[in-house]
Amino acid sequence: MTGRRLWIDASAGVAGDMLLGALLDAGASLDAVRAAVATVAGGAVEIGTHEVSRAGLRALKAEVTMAEIDSPERTWRDVHALLAAAGLPDPVRAAAVATFRRLAEAEARVHGISPDEVHFHEVGALDAIADVVGCCAALADLGVTVVSAGPVALGSGSVRAHHGRLPVPVPAVAELARGWQASAGGDGELATPTGMALVRSLAGTCEPLPPMTLDAVGVGAGTRDPADRANVVRVFLGEPSREPSREPDEELLLLECNVDDLDPRLWPGVLAGLLELGAADAWLTPILMKKGRPAHTLSVLGRPGLGPALRDRIFRDTSTLGIRHSPRGRVALxxxxxxxxxxxxxxxxxxxxxxxxxxxxxxxxxxxxxxxxxxxxxxxxxxxxxxxxxxxxxxxxxxxxEGFDQVGVVGQVGGQQRQHVPW
Structure with missing residues (x-):
């Protein structure tokens, strides 16, 4: 099981056409992308590329144009039906469906409705569908097996949308960014719902550039060319680095306390909060305290630098009066x-x-x-x-x-000629 890995640099923002341009610039076949999009949109969409300059840097601009007027509003059910009926390879279809499902669930949460009731506006048009299908087909053509990405710049200010003027990041982008590292990064809308959904669907882990033997760097351009930053998305494509076998002995901190007077219904939230804060693990052990009182020992394992924050959270969310701490080593697969x-x-x-x-x-x-x-x-x-x-x-x-040796990576696998490998 071999393949290539790809890392997305969205530190200047991300949009569907920017990511598509970066993947094409990294070597994805424009013909393969056009063929995949044509199975969904027929001849209604055309995709072209040309080189541009953004803040003095060369970049590839992917242009998705409509051959005819298209209604931009479709329901999640409409988009799903379009993708289901298209003659796409199963891995490409699954990735595209997963991306639009994330969008539907984010919009549903924002508007307080069910995903089936969601009406896409700007992201329901065929050009946005072409961005998503094009990116998924490009990854398959490149033979990518692992995808990850860095923090995303979301922007600031406000933008005019279908429902009127909205704050940036727009609500759907903010919802899609939950659990991901993000920053404002500049003025205006830097991350679009389509771009953010692609990052969250294709790359499940936010991390710095991982070790790899670099084959190509692709640079995709946004439409605007602001003076203060390069409006681009970059992708780094290469072979995963094979490191020598080792026994990684991590130095961690173990925090513990005994609690006998907390409503047991609160414990699941306590554990979830500690894990969201960054704890490596958190668990409860039933114990019997003095005078025969049933209780629990709360144990929390984390990096030493996270110790103060974890202690503060334990004091805030539990009724303990004190916390024990001790260094621990861990060897992990x-x-x-x-x-x-x-x-x-x-x-x-x-x-x-x-x-x-x-x-x-x-x-x-x-x-x-x-x-x-x-x-x-x-x-x-x-x-x-x-x-x-x-x-x-x-x-x-x-x-x-082989091909899946990076710690903590959530990725997709593609390749039309390797249907036995998942994406």
């Missing part, structure tokens, strides 16, 4: 997440490996539960399908982990 297609969606599969060999393979249960909820199928059947999809993709204990 290299871990990664790989998304596999299940029906017209994707599910994250956690893998752990050592010396280039897969030792653990298991679908993420939160993804299983969410897909079961949306589809109305039992969780056990969705789990069975995900395990089968992982095995069909070659994610089997004892096999090579």
């Amino acid at each position: 290299e871990r990664a997440f790989v998304r596999v297609p299940v029906g017209d969606d994707t599910v994250a599969v956690k893998i752990a490996h050592r010396d280039g060999v897969l030792l653990q393979v298991m679908p993420e249960f939160e993804d299983i539960a969410e897909l079961a909820r949306r589809s109305g199928r039992p969780e056990r059947l969705v789990l069975h399908d995900a395990i089968a999809a992982a095995a069909a993709a070659g994610l089997v204990v004892g096999r090579s982990a």
Whole structure:
């Protein structure tokens, strides 16, 4: 199981056409992208490219133009039907559907409605659909197996939209950015809903540029050319670096306290809050305290530099009067997440490996539960399908982990000539 990895630099913002331009600049076939888009839009959309300058830097501008007038408003159900009926390779279709599903769920949360009731406006037009399908097809053509990205600049100020003037980041972008590292980065709308949805769907991990043998750098241009910054998205494409086998001994901090007077219904939120803050792990152990009182020991493991913040959170969210702390070492297997297609969606599969060999393979249960909820199928059947999809993709204990050796990476896998590898 081999493949290339791609890292997205969205530090100046991101839009669908900017990411498409960067992927084409990195070597993706324009013909392959046009063919994929044509299966969805027929001859109604045309894609071209030309070189431009942004703040003095060369960049490739992807131009998506309409051959005829198109109604920009479609429901999530309309977009899903378009993609389902198109003659796309399954991995490309699954990635495109997953991207628009993220958009629908973000819009639904913003407007307080169900995803099926969402009407896309600016992102429902065929040119936006072409951006999404084009990016997914470009990744497949490049043979990318792992995608990650850096922090995203969202912008500031306000922008005119279908519902009137909205603050930047617009509500859908703000919702899509939850859980991701973000900054204002400048004036105006720097991240669009389509661009942010592509980042969140294709790249599940926010990280600095990871180790790789670099093959290409692609630079995609935005429409504007502000004087204060280069309005571009960059992608870095290469082969994952193979590091020598090692036993990574991390220095961590263990925080513990005994609590016997907290409403037990509060514990799930306490644990979730500590993990969201950055704890490596957090758990409860039932104990028996003096005078036979039942209680729990709260244990929290994290980086030493995070110790003060974790202590503050424990004091804030629990009734403890004191916290014990001690240094701990940890040896961990290299871990990664790989998304596999299940029906017209994707599910994250956690893998752990050592010396280039897969030792653990298991679908993420939160993804299983969410897909079961949306589809109305039992969780056990969705789990069975995900395990089968992982095995069909070659994610089997004892096999090579080549191409998936970056810690904490959630990515997609593509390649029309390698249908056994998931995307």
